Amino acid sequence: MRELMLIIHIISVALFLGAAFSGYIINLVAKKKEDEGLLNIYTALLSLNYLGKTGLTLLIITGGYLMTPYWQALGAMPMLIAKLALVIVLLILLVVISIKAKQARHNPSVTNFMKLKPFQNISLVVSIVVVILAVMVFG
Secondary structure, three states: OOHHHHHHHHHHHHHHHHHHHHHHHHHHOOOOOHHHHHHHHHHHHHHHOOOOOEEEHHHHHHHHHHOOOHHHHHHHHHHHHHHHHHHHHHHHHHHHHHHHHHHHHOOOOOHHHHOOHHHHHHHHHHHHHHHHHHHHHHH
């Protein structure tokens, strides 16, 4: 069962980070478009939010299971505590992104979509730090 959970966990990392990286790259490319083209691109980018949510949800479920042998030793593992704290930060960022995305979907404008960008960029950086901490703790 542990191997299956680990496989799902790694696929979930790919889903979550893939959505974050894709959003970042598409935002870079989108800068070169006209306002009408931008609006279409930003609207299409909203679908990446679902991919990110799915990835993070699966990460939390499988991560909780994979953490079973470590919960009792958590106090002696400061890097693991930092990683778990950053996962909570990612959850908060994802909630903020979802709220802003819903507002942008109901009132589509380049300005509304631009409000998402800083949160998406922070989410990408925090995600990379979480992966680095995971490798340092478990690698």
